[in-house]
Amino acid sequence: xIKATEKASKSVIRDFGEIExxxxxxxxxxxxxxxxxxxxxxxxxxxxxxxxxxxxxxTEESGKINNKDKDNIWIIDPIDGTTNFLHGIPHFAxxxxxxxxxxxxxxxxxxxxxxxxxxxxxxxGAYLNNHRLRVSxxxxxxxxxxxxxxxxxxxxxxxxxxxGCAALDLAYVASGRLDGFFQKNINLWDVAAGAxxxxxxxxxxxxxxxxxxxxxxxxxxxxxxxxxxxxNLKNF
Numbered sequence: 001x002i003k004a005t006e007k008a009s010k011s012v013i014r015d016f017g018e019i020e021x022x023x024x025x026x027x028x029x030x031x032x033x034x035x036x037x038x039x040x041x042x043x044x045x046x047x048x049x050x051x052x053x054x055x056x057x058x059t060e061e062s063g064k065i066n067n068k069d070k071d072n073i074w075i076i077d078p079i080d081g082t083t084n085f086l087h088g089i090p091h092f093a094x095x096x097x098x099x100x101x102x103x104x105x106x107x108x109x110x111x112x113x114x115x116x117x118x119x120x121x122x123x124x125g126a127y128l129n130n131h132r133l134r135v136s137x138x139x140x141x142x143x144x145x146x147x148x149x150x151x152x153x154x155x156x157x158x159x160x161x162x163x164g165c166a167a168l169d170l171a172y173v174a175s176g177r178l179d180g181f182f183q184k185n186i187n188l189w190d191v192a193a194g195a196x197x198x199x200x201x202x203x204x205x206x207x208x209x210x211x212x213x214x215x216x217x218x219x220x221x222x223x224x225x226x227x228x229x230x231x232n233l234k235n236f
Contacts, residue, residue: 001108002117004047005094008040009112012079012094016113019088033079033086037061040078044096048074058099058213060189073099077189080109081165090114093167097192102209107193109171118171118197126174126200135203135222136176141232144179144225147172152182155236158229170194173220174201180221180229182236188213195220 015036041061048055054069059076074096079085081092090113097107109118118133120126126133138144146158147169153160161178163169167190172178174197188208195205198220205220221229 001048001096001098001106002110002119004044005096005108005110005117007047008043008078008094009110011039011043012036012085012112016085016088016090019085033082036085037078037082040094041076044076044078044094045074048096055098058188060187071101075099075104075189075192077167077187080167080190081163084164089164091163091165091168093165093171095167095189095193097189097196099192104192104196104208107196109167109193109197111168111171116171118174118193120174120193120197120200122196122200124200126197128171128175133175133197133201135174135198135201136179137222137224138179139224141225141228145177146180146182146229147178148181149183149186151184152236156232158232166190167194170198170220173203173222174198176201176222179225180219182219182229182233184217184236185214186216186218188216191216191218 038061041059054067055072056067056070057065057074077095079092080095085092094110097104105122107120118128147161153162169181171194173181198205203222204226206218
């Protein structure tokens with residue numbers, strides 16, 4: 001998974017370098033970014049299929065790809081934070097998770113611009129560039145920093161950020177940079193790897209299996225402030 005994201009990142013970094021020029025063109029960068037998404041997804045599928053030929057896929061661009069092994073599924077988001085990418089903002093990630101027999105067992109979130117590789121394995125911990133991750137230990141909501149989308153930002157009285165990249169939000173909760181993340185109606189490929197990461201870093205996350213692939217309501221935080229966060233989000 002790490003090798004696949006590293007290989008795919010080369011074209012992402014190259015294409016990101018072109019975005020500034022495309023911003024001022026008549027056509028604009030949107031079509032270009034769609035091509036980048038599809039190209040990155042193809043690299044990831046090709047690389048992962050080399051090691052596990054029969055595994056199936058759920059991807060943002062192609063949807064479900066059923067192969068012989070339907071119990072092991074790669075979940076791929078080629079670029080999470082596409083709008084940031086589109087506007088030349090260096091905050092986006094390549095995401096892969098592996099779901100085995102209904103459970104996420106490993107995940108990778110790679111931020112190619114900052115060269116930060118977040119990864120986690122079930123019962124083996126979460127890491128950033130080989131350093132073990134732990135969630136925040138803060139226990140006062142007033143000291144905490146949360147992230148969501150625009151709806152969550154409008155709803156909440158928390159100290160909020162809206163970064164435009166759910167995968168990195170979850171990775172940041174796992175690393176203690178953020179204290180919590182919540183969002184409604186989000187897709188599985190945006191949160192599969194990050195949800196495992198938060199759990200493996202000692203945090204608490206919504207059970208993703210309760211939801212449809214395209215309609216997940218996620219709540220993730222440290223154990224220390226989880227009850228307080230959920231209490232505040234009762235009407236969200």
